[in-house]
Amino acid sequence: xxxxxxxxxxxxxxxxPLTNDLPAWAxxxxxxxxxxxxxxxxxxxxxxxxxxGHKVKVSLVQIDTNPDHGEIYKVGWRNGADVYALGKPAxxxxxxxxxxxxxxxxxxxxxxxxxxxxxxxxxxxxxxxMPIVQGRTKAFNMPDVRAxxxxxxxxxxERAQAKKTPAQIADxxxxxxxxxxxxxxxxxETGAILRLIRGLLGIRQQWTAAELAKPFVLMRxxxxxxxxxxxxxxxxxxxxxxAGRALYHQPPPMxxxxxxxxxxxxxxxxxxxxxxxxxxxxxxxxxxxxxxxxPQGEPDYTKLALEGMGVLGLPLDEQxxxxxxxxxxxxxxxxxxxxxxxxxxxx
Numbered sequence: 001x002x003x004x005x006x007x008x009x010x011x012x013x014x015x016x017p018l019t020n021d022l023p024a025w026a027x028x029x030x031x032x033x034x035x036x037x038x039x040x041x042x043x044x045x046x047x048x049x050x051x052x053g054h055k056v057k058v059s060l061v062q063i064d065t066n067p068d069h070g071e072i073y074k075v076g077w078r079n080g081a082d083v084y085a086l087g088k089p090a091x092x093x094x095x096x097x098x099x100x101x102x103x104x105x106x107x108x109x110x111x112x113x114x115x116x117x118x119x120x121x122x123x124x125x126x127x128x129x130m131p132i133v134q135g136r137t138k139a140f141n142m143p144d145v146r147a148x149x150x151x152x153x154x155x156x157x158e159r160a161q162a163k164k165t166p167a168q169i170a171d172x173x174x175x176x177x178x179x180x181x182x183x184x185x186x187x188x189e190t191g192a193i194l195r196l197i198r199g200l201l202g203i204r205q206q207w208t209a210a211e212l213a214k215p216f217v218l219m220r221x222x223x224x225x226x227x228x229x230x231x232x233x234x235x236x237x238x239x240x241x242x243a244g245r246a247l248y249h250q251p252p253p254m255x256x257x258x259x260x261x262x263x264x265x266x267x268x269x270x271x272x273x274x275x276x277x278x279x280x281x282x283x284x285x286x287x288x289x290x291x292x293x294x295p296q297g298e299p300d301y302t303k304l305a306l307e308g309m310g311v312l313g314l315p316l317d318e319q320x321x322x323x324x325x326x327x328x329x330x331x332x333x334x335x336x337x338x339x340x341x342x343x344x345x346x347x
Contacts, residue, residue, distance in 0.1 A: 029041065029058060032058065037215050038211065038214050040202070040216055053320055054125070054222065055222055056221055061094055061218065062216075063093075071086070072084040073087050081209075086207070091193075091197045092197075097218045097220065098200075098218045099125065100123070100196075100200055101123065102122025102197075104192055106188075114142035115139070117140075118138055118191070119135060120136050120137075120195070121134070122135075124220070124221075136192055136196040137192055137195075138191030138192035140187060150169065150173045153173060154169055157169060301333065305334040308334065
């Protein structure tokens with residue numbers, strides 16, 4: 001006789017909703033988890049505060065579901081319905097909204113014109129302000145591409161009960177491969193980029209038309225400190241100017257010469273360093289944080305420190321922390337940045 005077994009209560013295996021356990025900033029994002037949108041989020045921790053100066057931004061991206069417009073393309077069918085994949089224009093819109101930055105490089109030795117391989121590395125910030133960095137590769141080998149295309153065209157010809165001969169199918173494949181090889185470098189680089197975006201955001205490959213018609217909602221974490229602080233405001237303005245110069249390939253403003261660069265002839269020093277009665281001429285001391293120019297011969301520590309942090313490639317939040325640490329003592333800020341540069345050079 002079988003032993004009596006009490007069936008498990010449905011409540012005992014049901015998962016308790018965790019929305020209320022999320023930090024406040026994450027709960028604001030979770031309200032977009034609705035059936036009429038595609039919410040694309042990286043892992044959201046149950047207990048984590050945003051890093052200093054960081055804020056969450058939520059963006060909405062609408063995908064054009066007409067395959068003729070290039071944002072999606074058909075990859076097959078499932079349960080009697082066509083399925084599509086997101087093309088490069090759509091994924092780049094999503095990547096921009098998510099704050100993803102990436103760079104690519106070709107990693108094959110270029111000795112074989114039928115083979116090409118690219119690597120794409122990129123990242124985005126998490127809630128702690130730290131970058132999440134990943135890498136993806138993509139390679140094309142023309143003999144493999146040709147064999148796959150020939151197999152697909154042969155199967156399609158059989159399903160459609162077409163009357164193309166194997167020779168005609170081979171001619172079609174040869175024409176296709178000629179165009180493919182012509183653009184193999186661009187295709188490979190694009191493939192690596194798209195793999196990276198999908199990997200960072202966890203975007204699946206196949207979608208139905210109805211799913212793609214829903215808008216995509218994405219979260220990004222940006223460094224956005226309090227601009228009411230004068231030091232932070234000056235720092236942000238300087239960073240904006242540097243970004244503009246980099247965008248339009250303009251050289252940075254020339255830094256003031258340092259003390260070692262001031263070379264005066266002895267008679268000029270004597271002439272400028274004494275007044276009519278032979279007394280020494282002194283410059284008034286500058287108040288900390290004053291906008292007046294520094295005394296003759298004294299470096300502009302503010303500009304030197306900002307340029308030094310840029311050369312070191314310090315993250316924006318780390319630069320803001322350094323400025324907050326030293327306040328208006330820009331010489332101390334410059335000395336710490338210079339010390340870091342010396343340590344990096346010695347390493």
